Amino acid sequence: MSEPAELEEPxxxxxxxxxxxxxxxxxxxxxxxxxxxxxxxxxxxxxxxLFPFIAIVWGLSKALDFLARQRGE
Structure with missing residues (x-):
């Protein structure tokens, strides 16, 4: 009762x-x-x-992070 191979695979x-x-x-x-x-x-x-302004903001954020760590310890 198996179907022919043509119907099994396209x-x-x-x-x-x-x-x-x-x-x-x-x-x-x-x-x-x-x-x-x-x-x-x-x-x-x-x-x-805009690069100098970006560098200033980056530097200030690093300095503030450093001061916050110094103050927290």
């Missing part, structure tokens, strides 16, 4: 279907590369002037 397609669009070949994407560099340089231009 068979592979007999014919390969072609797509409507032709396959594309890999190539360097110069347009997106230049956009990425532009975004990176824009962020650098924005963040470099």
């Amino acid at each position: 068979s592979a397609p007999r014919k390969v279907l072609r797509t409507v669009t032709p396959g594309s070949k890999p190539r360097p994407d110069v347009e997106m590369d230049s956009i990425g560099w532009a975004i990176f340089l824009g962020l650098v231009v924005l963040l470099v002037p």
Whole structure:
């Protein structure tokens, strides 16, 4: 009472279907590369002037943490 092998496992397609669009070949994407560099340089231009303020806030927080530990002991 076993079923035929055709019903147990699906068979592979007999014919390969072609797509409507032709396959594309890999190539360097110069347009997106230049956009990425532009975004990176824009962020650098924005963040470099803010770096001294970030460093001051970081240094003050480290100094206050150190003083709080000294006072707590």
